[in-house]
Amino acid sequence: MALLTLPRSLPLTFPPFHFFSPRRTTRPSFVCSLSSGTGPTKSGSAILWFKHDLRLDDHPALAAAAETHRSVLPLYVFDHRILARYSDEILELVLFALDDLRNSLKEHGSNLMIRFGSAENVITELVKEVKATDVFVEEEIEYEMRQMIGVVKDTLEMSSSVDGNPDIVMWRTPFYDVKNLKDLPATYNDFKKLKLPPTSPLPPATLPAVETELNWGPLPTFSDLKEFIREKPGISNESWSLMKEMPAEAILKEKLSKPSGTSRNSLDVKRIEQRKLDKSVFVTQKGDIVGGGTSSVLNALAAYLRYLEGTARDDWQEVHERLRTAETRDGASFTSLFGSALCLGIISRRRAHFEAITYEKERNGGFLSPFGYSAATVAAAADAVCSMEWFWLLSLKSQLSNEGLYSVRIWRWRGHLIQYTVVGNEGPATLLVHGFGAFLEHYRDNINSIAESGNRVWAITMLGFGKSEKPNVMYTELLWAELLRDFIIEVVGEPVHLVGNSIGGYFVAIVSSIWPTLVKSVILINSAGNVIRGYSSQLISNERRTSGAARLGAQLLLFYLRLNIRNIVKNFYPTKTKRADDWLINEMLRASYDPGVSVVLESIFSFDLSIPLNYLLEGCEEKVLIIQGMKDPLLDSKAKLAMLKEHCAGLAIRELDAGHCPHDEQPEKVNSIICEWIVTVERKVPAKSHL
Numbered sequence: 001m002a003l004l005t006l007p008r009s010l011p012l013t014f015p016p017f018h019f020f021s022p023r024r025t026t027r028p029s030f031v032c033s034l035s036s037g038t039g040p041t042k043s044g045s046a047i048l049w050f051k052h053d054l055r056l057d058d059h060p061a062l063a064a065a066a067e068t069h070r071s072v073l074p075l076y077v078f079d080h081r082i083l084a085r086y087s088d089e090i091l092e093l094v095l096f097a098l099d100d101l102r103n104s105l106k107e108h109g110s111n112l113m114i115r116f117g118s119a120e121n122v123i124t125e126l127v128k129e130v131k132a133t134d135v136f137v138e139e140e141i142e143y144e145m146r147q148m149i150g151v152v153k154d155t156l157e158m159s160s161s162v163d164g165n166p167d168i169v170m171w172r173t174p175f176y177d178v179k180n181l182k183d184l185p186a187t188y189n190d191f192k193k194l195k196l197p198p199t200s201p202l203p204p205a206t207l208p209a210v211e212t213e214l215n216w217g218p219l220p221t222f223s224d225l226k227e228f229i230r231e232k233p234g235i236s237n238e239s240w241s242l243m244k245e246m247p248a249e250a251i252l253k254e255k256l257s258k259p260s261g262t263s264r265n266s267l268d269v270k271r272i273e274q275r276k277l278d279k280s281v282f283v284t285q286k287g288d289i290v291g292g293g294t295s296s297v298l299n300a301l302a303a304y305l306r307y308l309e310g311t312a313r314d315d316w317q318e319v320h321e322r323l324r325t326a327e328t329r330d331g332a333s334f335t336s337l338f339g340s341a342l343c344l345g346i347i348s349r350r351r352a353h354f355e356a357i358t359y360e361k362e363r364n365g366g367f368l369s370p371f372g373y374s375a376a377t378v379a380a381a382a383d384a385v386c387s388m389e390w391f392w393l394l395s396l397k398s399q400l401s402n403e404g405l406y407s408v409r410i411w412r413w414r415g416h417l418i419q420y421t422v423v424g425n426e427g428p429a430t431l432l433v434h435g436f437g438a439f440l441e442h443y444r445d446n447i448n449s450i451a452e453s454g455n456r457v458w459a460i461t462m463l464g465f466g467k468s469e470k471p472n473v474m475y476t477e478l479l480w481a482e483l484l485r486d487f488i489i490e491v492v493g494e495p496v497h498l499v500g501n502s503i504g505g506y507f508v509a510i511v512s513s514i515w516p517t518l519v520k521s522v523i524l525i526n527s528a529g530n531v532i533r534g535y536s537s538q539l540i541s542n543e544r545r546t547s548g549a550a551r552l553g554a555q556l557l558l559f560y561l562r563l564n565i566r567n568i569v570k571n572f573y574p575t576k577t578k579r580a581d582d583w584l585i586n587e588m589l590r591a592s593y594d595p596g597v598s599v600v601l602e603s604i605f606s607f608d609l610s611i612p613l614n615y616l617l618e619g620c621e622e623k624v625l626i627i628q629g630m631k632d633p634l635l636d637s638k639a640k641l642a643m644l645k646e647h648c649a650g651l652a653i654r655e656l657d658a659g660h661c662p663h664d665e666q667p668e669k670v671n672s673i674i675c676e677w678i679v680t681v682e683r684k685v686p687a688k689s690h691l
Contacts, residue, residue, distance in 0.1 A: 044133035045071035046169075047126055049119070050112070051082065051145070053138045053173075053345035054097040055294045056104050058201035061136040061171040066205045073130055073210050074105055075123070078116045078225070080232040081148055085412070085490065087244070090340060091225060092284040093291040097346050099219055100293025110207040114217035116228060119148060120155035128161050130212055138345075139170045141395045141417060143409035174199050175350045175389040181397045187593040188390055201351040240489050243515055248478040248485075251514050252611070279315050288322060289340050297341045301352060304337065305359045307377045323377075329546040329599070331380035332472045335415075338381075339471075342388070343415040349385040356381040384472060387595040391417050391469040398467065405441050406459070408467075411491055413483055416469040420460040420491070424451035428520070428678055429492050432459040433484065435502025435528075435661070436604075437561075437588060439466025442501075445667035446674075453675040458492055460484075462504070464603075466587070470596030474546070475603035477503075481510040488518045497678050501525040501663060506609060509616040521623045521681045523674060524613075526632050526660050531643035532612040546602050554601035562592055572660040574631045579665050614647040621650030622684070625677045627670060629658035652677070 046069040048061055054076075056062060065072045076098055086094065102112040115122045123135060135156070140146050153168045176196040178184065185191045220228065281300040283291040290300045303316035307323055319337075326333035341347060360368060360378045373379040395417045398408040406421040421440055430450060432443045440459035451457045461468040463483055464475055473479070484507055488496055497520050500508030505527025512519040561568070565588055569580040591597065617624050626644060630637045637655075644651060654673050658665045 043068070043070065045069055045073065045130045046134040046136060047073045047075055047123065047130070047132045048136040049123065050074060050076045050101070051138060051140070051345075052343065054094070054101050055346055055348070056101070056108065056204040057294050057298075058173065058203075058348040058351045059205065060173055060202060061138065061169070062207065063202055063205040064171070065134070065136050066207050069134065070208060071130065071210055072110070072207055073113060073126065073132070073212070074101075074110060074207075075113045075115065075126065076101075077119045077122050078114070078220070078228065079119045079122075079148070080229065081118075081144065083225070083229050084232075085142075085144070088226075089284045089286055089289065090344070092222060093289070093340055093344060093346075095219065095222060095225065096283050096292050097344055100296070102219065104204075104293065105207070108204065108207050109209050111210065111216050113214070114219055116217075120152045123152055124155050124159050124161070126214075127156060127166050128159075128163075129214060130210075131163065132166055133164065134167050134169045136169045136171060139172050139396075141392060141399065141410045142412050144411075146399065173348050173350060175353070175385075176393075178393065181393065181400055184393055184397050187590050188595055189593045191390065198350055198353050198357075201348060201354050240517075243518075244482075244486055244489065248482050248510065248514055252478070255514070280318060281315070282318065282322065288326070288336075290319075290337050291341060291346070294346055297338070297347050298351075298355065301338065301347070301355055301381070302359075304334070305356060305375065305377050305381065308375055328474050329472065329602075330376065330551075331383065332474070334377070334380040334384045335471050335473065339384075339415045342385070343412070349388055353382055353385045356385075380472075383595065387470070387472075390595060391467075394467050395419070405444050406447060411487065413463065413486060416463055416471050418460065418463060418468045418483070418487075419466065420458060420487070421447065422456065422458045423447050424454075424456040427451075427454040427456055428682055429494050429496040430455050430457045430674075430678065431484070431488065431492060431496045431498055432457065433498065433500040433504035433508055434459075434462065434465070435500075435504045437465065437591075438501075438504075439468075439587065439591070441466075441587065442584075442661070442664060444664070446663050446671055449667070449671040450674055453671075455497075455675070455678060458487075458496075460487060462507075464596070464600035466591055470594050470600055472596060472599055474606075475600055477506060477510060477607060477609065480507045481514070484508070484511050485515050485518060495520045497521045497523065497681065499523040499525065499663075499674065500527060501661060503528045503607075505529070506613075509613055510611075512620055513616040513618070516619065519623075521625065521677070522617070522620060523625045523627065523677065525627045525663055525670070526629050526634075526637075527613065527626075529609055529613040529616070531614045531640065531647050533643075533647060546606065550602045550605040551598070553605055554598045557601050557604070558592060558598055562589065565589060565592075571633050573665045574633070574659045575657055576665050584664075613644070617648050617651075623681065624648070624651050625673070626651055626653045627656065627662055627673060628653065629656050629660060629662040629665065631658060632660045634660055 046065045048065055053059060062072070083091065098112065105112050126132065127135065135152070137149055140149060149168065156166055156168070175198055177199060178196070185194070281290045281292050281296045282288065290297055299315065300319050303311065303319035304323060306316070307320055311317060311320070322337060323333045326336035338352070342349060342352065356378050357368070360373055360375070363374050373382065395410045398404065398419065399410065406423065408419050408421055411418045411420055419440065432440070432446065434440060434442045439461040443459050447457050447459050462480055464470050495518055498508040498511060500506070500523070505524040506529040508522055508524065509527065509529060512522045566580065566585050569585060569588070570577045573579045626641070628637050628641055641653060641655070645653070656662045656666055656669060663670045
C-alpha cells in the first residue's frame with residue numbers, strides 16, 4: 001500500500017509538514033506488499049519521536065519508517081512542556097509504559113533513546129548525530145503540543161549544523177477512512193449514515209538495527225522525574241499545582257464541617273514512589289486505572305470484555321473487581337479503567353475496537369447482530385472508542401479549518417478534548433463560562449468587545465457541551481468546577497475575572513469559594529443557585545449514581561428539547577427574540593446528536609445545588625457583580641435580587657431589561673458593564689504574577 005501524501009501545509013499557525021495516513025485495506029499492512037524481492041528503496045536514517053503513541057502494536061509510523069529507511073532511531077524526550085500536563089498518576093503510567101516499550105524494542109533488535117530537555121534541541125542534535133532525513137511525529141490535537149511540533153520544525157530549518165532539510169513526517173492512526181476532513185458531516189447521526197468500517201490494526205513492525213555509539217540514556221525513577229519537573233522555573237507554581245491533587249468534594253466537606261481555622265491551600269500530598277504489583281495491571285499508587293505495557297493492557301481488556309464469563313485467573317478477577325467499582329453508571333467503567341492507557345497510546349483506539357468486535361463475533365458464531373451487542377462490556381468498549389474518534393475528528397477539523405466565529409484551540413483535560421478560544425494580547429485575564437446546553441460561542445458578541453477594551457479573554461466549552469467531548473462519566477457541579485480550576489492553572493496561568501451565566505454562574509461561585517486565590521472577581525449573569533436564610537453547614541451528598549428513572553428522563557427530555565428548542569430559546573430572549581437565530585438553534589441541535597449527550601442530560605436529575613450562593617460568596621465582598629435580566633422566565637428575578645442583597649454583603653448589582661441570557665440578548669450593555677467592573681476591581685487589587 002502506498003503512502004497517502006497529504007498537502008504539505010497546515011492552515012493557521014503551522015509551518016510546512018509532510019503528512020501521511022494509511023488507507024483501509026484487507027491486509028493489516030501499512031506499506032504495499034513486496035513481490036519478487038523488490039520493494040521501496042531504503043535510504044538514510046529516521047528518528048521516530050514517541051509522545052502519545054507508546055506502543056509497537058498498530059503503529060503506522062514504525063511500519064513506514066522500517067520499510068523506507070536503513071536505520072530508525074526510536075526516541076522519547078522528557079520535555080517540561082509535555083510533563084507539566086500530566087498528573088502524578090499519569091507520570092507513573094508513562095514510566096511503566098516506557099519501560100515496557102524499551103524492552104519490546106530490544107526484543108525486536110532496537111532500543112529506545114531517552115533524553116531530557118526541550119524537544120527541539122534534543123531532536124536537532126540527534127538529527128545531526130545520526131544524519132536523519134526524516135523525523136516521524138504523530139499529529140497532535142492539543143494546541144500546546146501542535147505549537148511544540150511547530151517549534152521543532154522551525155528549529156530544524158534554522159539550524160546551520162543540520163545538513164539538508166529533514167522532513168517532519170506527520171502521521172495518524174486512521175480509525176475510519178475519512179478522505180477529506182472538510183467533508184466531515186456536522187452531526188454524528190449523518191456521520192454514522194456513511195457507514196464507514198473501522199480500519200484494521202497493524203502488527204508490530206520489524207525494525208532495522210540502529211548503528212550508533214550514542215548513549216541510549218537511563219529511564220528515570222518517579223522521584224527523579226518529579227525533581228526534574230520542579231527544576232524548571234516558570235512552568236508551574238507548586239502551591240497552585242497542589243490544588244489539583246485534592247478533589248473539590250473533599251475540600252468542601254472539610255470546609256463545611258470546619259468553617260474556620262483550616263487553610264484551603266495547605267494540602268498534605270504524599271510523594272508517590274514508583275511501584276508495581278506482581279501480575280497486576282493496576283500499577284499506580286492509587287491502583288484504579290489500567291497501566292503497564294501494551295500486552296498487559298490488552299490482557300486487561302480481554303478480562304474486561306469477558307466479565308460475564310467469570311474466571312479463575314487472579315489477574316482477571318482483579319480487573320472484574322475494579323470494573324464493578326468503576327461502574328458508576330452503565331458503561332462508565334471502560335473509560336475509567338482504560339481511558340488513560342488510550343490517551344497515552346499504550347494501545348490504539350482501533351485496536352481496542354478490533355478486540356471488542358472480535359470477541360463479539362466469537363460470542364455469536366462469527367456474526368454481528370444488527371440489534372446491538374450481546375455483552376455490556378463489548379458495548380461499553382466499542383461505544384467509547386467510537387465516541388472518542390468522533391470528537392477527535394471534530395477537534396482535528398477545527399484545527400485545520402478557519403470555520404467558526406473564533407479560532408478554536410484544544411486542551412486535553414483528564415484525557416478528554418475541551419475546546420476553548422482566547423482573544424487579546426494584554427490586560428487582565430477574563431474567563432467566560434456558558435450555561436447548560438450552550439458553548440463558548442454563546443459569548444459570540446462579548447469576546448472581542450471585552451478584549452478590545454484592554455483585556456485578555458478566554459471562553460471555554462465545558463465538558464459535555466458543544467463540540468467538547470462527552471464521555472461516559474458522572475457529571476456533577478463539582479466536576480465542572482474542577483475543570484475550571486485546572487483550566488485557570490494550566491491554560492490561563494494567572495488569577496482571572498470569572499464570568500458565568502446560568503448554571504455556569506454556579507460553577508464559577510464554587511471555584512471562587514474553594515480556590516479563592518485563582519479568582520480576582522466574580523461576575524454572575526442570571527446565575528443558578530439559591531439564597532437560603534440561616535444556612536447551616538450541612539455536608540454535601542455522598543457519591544452519586546444514576547438510576548433507570550434518570551436515564552429514561554434524559555431520553556424523554558432530549559426528545560422534547562429537539563422538538564421545542566426554538567421556542568424554548570426564544571423565551572429566554574424576551575426583548576430580542578431574533579437573537580435566538582438559526583445559527584444558535586442549529587448549533588444546539590448539532591450538539592444534541594453527539595454520542596454521550598443523554599449522559600450529560602442525566603446530570604439534571606442528580607444536580608446538588610444545596611450549597612447556596614450566599615454561602616459560596618462569603619469572603620468575596622466588593623468582588624462580586626450580579627448582572628440580572630429581570631425578565632428571566634426561569635425564576636423571579638426581583639425576589640432573588642432581594643434575597644442576595646439581604647444575605648450577601650458588598651454585592652454590585654446591575655438590572656437589565658432582558659431574559660435568561662443578557663450577555664447575548666443585550667451584548668453591548670453587558671460588555672460595557674463587565675469592562676467597567678474589571679477596571680474598578682483592577683484598581684483595588686494588585687496584579688498577581690503569572691504561574
